[in-house]
Amino acid sequence: MESVVTAKENPIWQDPRAIALLMAASLTTMANATISPALPGLERLFAGDPNAAMLTRLLVPAPSLSVALCAPFAGIVADRFGRRAMLLAGVILFVIAGCAGLVLPDLPSIFASRLVLGVAVAFIMTAQTALIGDYFSGDDRNALTGLQISARNFGGLIFISLAGWVASISPRLPFAIYGLAAIFLPLMWLVITDPPRSAPVIGGRPMNGHDGHPSWRALLALLVLLQAATNMIFFLMPTQISFFLEMQGYESAVMTGMVLGMLMISGGCFALLYRRIQRAIDYPGIFTLGYAAMAIGFALLPFAAAAPALFTAALLIGAGYALVSPSFIAIALNLAPPSSRGLAGGILTASIFIGQFCSPLISTPLIAAHGYRGLFWNTALLLAAMAIAAGLAAGVKSMGKKG
Known part of the structure; x- marks a missing residue:
């Protein structure tokens, strides 16, 4: 039976599952802000659209709306059908919806792709949070919740800086940055597994009857x-x-x-x-x-x-x-x-x-x-x-x- 990791058994930095979950965390800041440097260029590119000014400004917060609406339902699905499939599906959808702006012909279709991107983020964040609880306990769980905030911050800094550079070449190029998430998929596919449905184990002892706080x-x-x-x-x-x-x-x-x-x-x-x-x-x-x-x-x-x-x-x-x-x-x-x-x-x-x-x-x-x-x-x-x-x-x- 797979056990919850403790600090003595397996240091968190040596656990490939922790690395995979931190990779997933780094994607969440990328979702909204990566295209921010490209907004003026996109507005000029689609100047023929009478709603260009409004739609370009809605491209950044659009994923947030989808996440807010979908995440609770994603949580229910993750509890019923498992976290692994949801995480992998979320990353695949993230790549497809994120890169769609490279080829979509107009702002309304790009806006629609941003809403789909928010669904992908809801899948990723929900599955990742649940897996942290499934895999880790005690100090390791606290460490990983802190490390995922670091991953979001440093990931956001890297991706947004990269977006600013490529946006000076073409306003569509920042959408290609979402394709970098595909690099994370092989490790996630190999190391992320759904925990057993039976009682978790901590320190070699099963936590029978663990039903959470009353x-x-x-x-x-x-x-x-x-x-x-x-x-x-x-x-x-x-x-x-x-x-x-x-x-x-x-x-x-x-x-x-x-x-x-x-x-x-x-x-x-x-x-x-x-x-x-x-x-x-x-x-x-x-x-x-x-x-x-x-x-x-x-x-x-x-x-x-x-x-x-x-x-x-x-x-x-x-x-x-x-x-x-x-x-x-x-x-x-x-x-x-x-x-x-x-x-x-x-x-x-x-x-x-x-x-x-x-x-x-x-x-x-x-x-x-x-x-x-x-x-x-x-x-x-x-x-x-x-x-x-x-x-x-x-x-x-x-x-x-x-x-």
Whole structure:
């Protein structure tokens, strides 16, 4: 029987399944943002379309809508029919739908292919999250949830940088980057297997009767709401920062690229440290530290006239988000029974993209009413309140252990 991996039995860096799952994680950031540098060129290429301006701007968020709608259903299917087939099908569909923009004749058909790409991402993220819970436990599970955030950040940095270079040659070429996912398929095909349906084994002992936390559904619902809110806040950076910087007199395209690059690098580096930090201060401490860092970062943004304050803000926001994000997955996998990990992963995946999709819808009216500075200050206050609440939870937990 296949057992859940423990740190002593098989170090995570030596497990090819972990490498395959990190490859899958690196694809998720690629889905939306890879074609961003090509949008002006695509608008010019299809200038004859009367809706070109609107459709080109919808190409980036289109996959998010599909993920939000499909991921919970993908989770149900993964629990019933297995994770392996869903992951492999998702990667194949990712390659086909992603590369379709190379040959499709018009913007409406490219937009449709982006919606299909979102279905592929829903398959990949849902299956990957469930497999992390199936294959790993304890410190290794925490390590892998942190490493997948690093994979998303560094993968996004590489793919977006590559897209910027090839977009200068042709606005269609960034679609070819999605074909790189095909390189990952052979390893996934060889090492990803569905776990046995019987009780999982940890440390050589079967976990008979492991049905998850008695209130796992209610706790998962709270976790989903918190993750959606966290992603809605974080997504203020890629959706609003360029407009804010333009108001500050910066060359917005150049400075936005630098700020978002720092955001990804900071997030990728701090996610690598996630397991050590979580082991030292536990989940409430992680949320306290992460939300506090994000609060300070947003509080610094109104002082963006000074470049050091702007860069420090980006580093803090990226670090804080990278610390809290893995905890949502780790806690959800600990709460849910093995038979429902696909559902839990699907709902968590949907909440990420719902938060991203709602972010500009909620922030734009707030900017109209209070300006960018008001938005950033109020966001900082909200994050500070979230950090204080997490700190109180940490104190209660510490007192409970002493008692």
